[in-house]
Amino acid sequence: MSWVGSLFWNAVEEAATQADLSSEDAARGITAAMAPIIWLLGKTGSGKTSIVAQLTDDESALIGKGFSPCTACSRIYDWPSEAPVLRFLDTRGLGEPGYDPAADMAFAESQAHFLLVTMKVEDPNQQEVIAALKKVRLRHPEWPTLVAQTGLHALYPRDVTHPTEYPYAGTDADYGIAGLSSDLSSALRHQRRQFEGLKGPPPIFVPIDFTRPEDGYAPSAFGLEALKDALEKAGVSVLREAEQAYADSLHDDIAGKAHPLILGYAAATGASGAFPIPIVGVGGLVAFIGLMLRSLADRYQLAWNRARLSEFAAALGVSALLGIGVRYGFRELVKLVPIAGAFAGGALNAVAASALVYAIGRAACVYLGEVRKGEAISTEDIQRAFKRALDDAFDRSRAKPGTSTPAKSPF
Ligand SMILES: Nc1nc2c(ncn2[C@@H]2O[C@H](COP(=O)(O)OP(=O)(O)OP(=O)(O)O)[C@@H](O)[C@H]2O)c(=O)[nH]1
Ligand SMILES: [Mg+2]
Known part of the structure; x- marks a missing residue:
């Protein structure tokens, strides 16, 4: 299993320890706690x-x-x-x-x-x-x-x-x-x-x-x-995106319905900027990814296991993750690479973290959709969804790719 696969596995395992809470209640609770x-x-x-x-x-x-x-x-x-x-x-x-x-x-x-x-x-x-x-x-x-x-x-x-x-x-x-x-x-x-x-x-x-x-x-x-x-x-940058997510949620497909959930986790991860809410650390980010993946799998009436997480992580591609990190000029993703089984400490750039959660969520919908339909897994589709979501998030934060770390939370 690649390190990304292990990362997701740890995250999902961790999320499973909160099994007494339904994934919908967890999503609502966590996002509400972080929302301005x-x-x-x-x-x-x-x-x-x-x-x-x-x-x-x-x-x-x-x-x-x-x-x-x-x-x-x-x-x-x-x-x-x-x-x-x-x-x-x-x-x-x-x-x-x-x-x-x-x-x-x-x-x-x-x-x-x-x-x-x-x-x-x-x-x-x-x-x-x-x-x-x-x-x-x-x-x-x-x-x-x-x-x-x-x-x-x-x-x-x-x-x-x-x-x-x-x-x-x-x-x-x-x-x-x-x-x-x-x-x-x-x-x-x-x-x-x-x-x-x-x-x-x-x-x-x-x-x-x-x-x-x-x-x-x-x-x-x-x-x-x-x-x-x-x-x-005045700083409520998430409003238009929330409207889009809400409009998508009225569609008939599971990915559309899951859009508010993904946005909720992404916004909760990146809550910062205008609002004095602490930025989540690496541990928090991993937990959010795990909870989000669990919620998404529930929506598709699937469960994650090691094989699926490996497959999803491989489709996403470590090089895609790190390559995109370099392209946008942030080194934060490196902090996710486990060193001797532990994550490097420190707070994570909220913009990068939030964009990453958003993009993983959107890509996971493509993966889970294909599994549900019994289709062959298309690495291309998954990577395209991932990159498009990351681009969207960075466009919103008005980042200039390759120049400097974006200043504003995308959501
Ligand atoms: N013309 C006009 N009427 C408005 C506007 N906003 C609210 N109203 C009307 O004003 C009345 C009171 O509106 P609410 O939104 O209930 O006002 P509120 O501030 O919540 O009032 P309380 O709950 O009593 O504190 C309603 O009849 C509304 O239709 C507005 O922008 N223009
Ligand atoms: Mg009132």
Whole structure:
């Protein structure tokens, strides 16, 4: 057995020791533990749950009818649910008479990595939200903060609908406001000014309008793409990939259905960059590969054994693994080569680790698919899937092949 085969074997053996946990529960637990949490903060009725519903397609996200506060206690939504790469912490709205948010705020602050503040643009009275945010930022000035300014059409002149092109693009605090109706532009500006003096970098503002179909505004999720772009810009780089994985999971083939799972493990491995989550070491990486391989085999209703792992490792090819490592200018893969039965110590570059997990997962689907169908194993197909997945991951991390180690986690 090659060293790659032994590596996989050890990893899968290790995963088997956690047999009391189903592979699906393990995937959900591990990925959720590593996924960044976005905290929705705002007054009651400002559109927090509407944002969660739009971004996650989760039908259990209950949106208020506008008469009374809707979300009564904090709830975490996992996206995608089977192996989350992102989590949304929806909270009870501020500003209800008699509600002291101190305990809920402390809980949210202990969980979150990122803030998404919501405010209805027609509501100038945001002192409570701003005060809460300022306190949080005093302790966490580095937390990326997005401000969704919601309910735009409330301040449109009579008979005006949404512009055909989203007009609020740009970088400074006044972006996109010039040329709008004066009520709307002054309301947007008034809210933005209240963030002056916030510790840490200024927030990113995203005007949106998520209406019900019967309101008659098209599109009903005006600004949704801008919100996703802003989330990506602020460091939530996994969002688009998670959407793709989710779309693939609706397909009929097992590989498509397994995409979120692979992405979940890859993202969990590479969680770093914008979020203060520790990078897994080599041991962690091997464990993740083992758990992922076990989950994938379960999906294909197959089990790994020594022969299959050897075959898969041989198809992948040690030279392919190491050759790709050199091509991308990272030497991290060398740390995986066991020296006298033990791995070289040290943390692994999160980008390399995460790309590697992703690529092994995608290649394993090709291998397992062929085994399941009883087809001859195609080394070419397996290597092609592996290389394509690695390329995808590195494209996303904006690495320049052969130049330097990529700076940004791909997921
Ligand atoms: N026009 C408009 N209405 C919105 C927008 N976002 C939410 N709404 C509406 O505002 C109401 C409250 O929305 P929710 O998403 O439940 O607000 P919330 O912040 O979760 O409210 P609580 O759970 O009470 O704290 C609903 O009727 C939504 O349809 C928006 O961007 N534009
Ligand atoms: Mg709500």
